[in-house]
Amino acid sequence: MARKKKSQSQSTLFLIQGMDLKWNLRLACLLFLFAWVAKATSPAKVFNVKDFGAIADGKTDNSKAFLDAWKEVCFWDGMGRLLIPKGIFLVGPVVFKGPCKGPVTFQVSGVVKAPSLEQFKSDGWVEFQYINGLMITGGGTFDGQGALAWPHNKCPKTVKCKLLPTSLRFSFLTDTTIRSISSVNSKLFHMNMFNCKNIKIQSINISAPGDSPNTDGIHIGDSSGVKISRSMIGTGDDCISIGPGNSNISISNVLCGPGHGISIGSLGKYPNEGDVVGVNVRNCTLTGTTNGIRIKTWQDSSILSASNFKFQDIVMNNVYNPIIIDQEYCPYTSCAQESPSRVKISDISFMNIHGSSRSQVAVNLLCSKGVPCQNVELRNINLVYNGLGGPATSSCSNIKGTSFGPQSPPSCL
Numbered sequence: 509m510a511r512k513k514k515s516q517s518q519s520t521l522f523l524i525q526g527m528d529l530k531w532n533l534r535l536a537c538l539l540f541l542f543a544w545v546a547k548a549t550s551p552a553k554v555f556n557v558k559d560f561g562a563i564a565d566g567k568t569d570n571s572k573a574f575l576d577a578w579k580e581v582c583f584w585d586g587m588g589r590l591l592i593p594k595g596i597f598l599v600g601p602v603v604f605k606g607p608c609k610g611p612v613t614f615q616v617s618g619v620v621k622a623p624s625l626e627q628f629k630s631d632g633w634v635e636f637q638y639i640n641g642l643m644i645t646g647g648g649t650f651d652g653q654g655a656l657a658w659p660h661n662k663c664p665k666t667v668k669c670k671l672l673p674t675s676l677r678f679s680f681l682t683d684t685t686i687r688s689i690s691s692v693n694s695k696l697f698h699m700n701m702f703n704c705k706n707i708k709i710q711s712i713n714i715s716a717p718g719d720s721p722n723t724d725g726i727h728i729g730d731s732s733g734v735k736i737s738r739s740m741i742g743t744g745d746d747c748i749s750i751g752p753g754n755s756n757i758s759i760s761n762v763l764c765g766p767g768h769g770i771s772i773g774s775l776g777k778y779p780n781e782g783d784v785v786g787v788n789v790r791n792c793t794l795t796g797t798t799n800g801i802r803i804k805t806w807q808d809s810s811i812l813s814a815s816n817f818k819f820q821d822i823v824m825n826n827v828y829n830p831i832i833i834d835q836e837y838c839p840y841t842s843c844a845q846e847s848p849s850r851v852k853i854s855d856i857s858f859m860n861i862h863g864s865s866r867s868q869v870a871v872n873l874l875c876s877k878g879v880p881c882q883n884v885e886l887r888n889i890n891l892v893y894n895g896l897g898g899p900a901t902s903s904c905s906n907i908k909g910t911s912f913g914p915q916s917p918p919s920c921l
């Protein structure tokens with residue numbers, strides 16, 4: 509009896525549903541649409557490191573709190589935001605590892621402070637790995653606390669040296685944006701990008717004293733599709749260095765100085781390095797740097813090619829070597845062998861480069877005896893030297909190319 513009643517009421521239900529099937533379908537569609545729109549437009553779920561026990565006193569080690577928060581934001585099946593609020597948070601070394609379920613924003617509003625050198629076993633302080641769709645932003649600062657570590661860096665003086673930790677390591681990231689953050693006083697490099705694809709870096713500030721050792725701003729290796737723009741970089745080494753294995757790199761609206769300038773290289777130190785293809789540097793200003801635009805390859809190098817570089821609309825303010833190709837790079841007092849570099853440099857354009865040189869040889873194109881540079885172009889160059897010994901000069905060796913438009917110093921091509 510009870511069973512019969514149940515089946516009766518069930519069939520009544522089906523009947524009503526059947527009658528309204530059309531409407532129910534419409535309702536279901538609508539609800540689905542709402543849910544979809546809500547998910548797409550809802551603000552990200554926030555994971556505040558303070559809710560995971562982080563203390564902003566600049567002294568407590570917050571590594572566990574940060575990693576716990578990361579675990580949750582990374583497993584969140586939607587848009588997630590890890591929030592580091594105002595305050596000083598001592599952290600690290602830490603590795604934030606993906607893949608994550610949804611897009612993650614790493615919002616730094618406060619200061620993330622590095623521990624002292626003794627706390628490090630690895631060569632990275634804050635590392636991001638294997639993440640797709642990461643955004644790092646928030647207006648805050650990564651403070652590498654480099655001053656006490658710099659005296660321990662022996663690398664500028666000797667080949668056999670222990671590398672200090674790099675502040676921010678980005679490895680195997682795709683579709684990542686790094687915007688509106690600062691990095692100051694790294695122990696070694698500020699940022700190192702390795703095996704990344706499609707990365708945008710915008711409106712960031714990087715700073716360390718001009719005499720701090722190996723505090724490169726951004727080093728890029730084995731990556732493609734990297735775009736750096738609207739940023740200020742002043743350090744004790746290269747503002748931006750583009751190592752082997754890179755393609756499609758674009759740098760625009762960057763202010764560089766102090767530092768060693770914007771460099772491609774050094775290339776050819778190790779066997780099996782990848783070629784460098786497609787570098788575009790546009791509308792940048794270099795102030796008081798040792799080099800402006802530099803391509804450097806090691807003597808006695810491995811075989812590879814560096815091609816398709818365009819440097820245009822660049823202002824040099826009191827730069828020691830504004831335009832320089834150095835294929836006899838050897839930073840130590842003597843290199844093992846004297847054989848020439850085997851890095852083949854071709855299709856290079858220097859265009860609309862103006863300003864002042866601190867050395868007389870404002871344009872110095874020293875290519876390899878083994879593989880001369882091919883198809884180098886100088887177009888509209890105006891570099892002034894006001895020191896002793898007369899006006900600026902240019903110097904070329906082992907190079908084939910053409911010059912167009914006004915040339916000061918007179919072109920050696």
Ligand SMILES: *[C@@H]1O[C@H](CO)[C@@H](O)[C@H](O)[C@H]1NC(C)=O
Nearest residue numbers: 647688689690711712713740
């Ligand atoms: C970078 O520095 C400039 C000038 O000092 C400042 O206006 C800007 O807000 C800074 N950006 C960040 C992300 O701190």
Ligand SMILES: *[C@@H]1O[C@H](CO)[C@@H](O)[C@H](O)[C@H]1NC(C)=O
Nearest residue numbers: 706707732733734735756758
């Ligand atoms: C170069 O990289 C940019 C992203 O920075 C990307 O949009 C573009 O498609 C890439 N071009 C090529 C030819 O790979």
Ligand SMILES: *[C@@H]1O[C@H](CO)[C@@H](O)[C@H](O)[C@H]1NC(C)=O
Nearest residue numbers: 760761762763790791792793
């Ligand atoms: C070039 O860079 C300057 C800042 O150095 C900026 O004000 C200007 O808008 C940039 N021009 C273009 C065309 O991007």
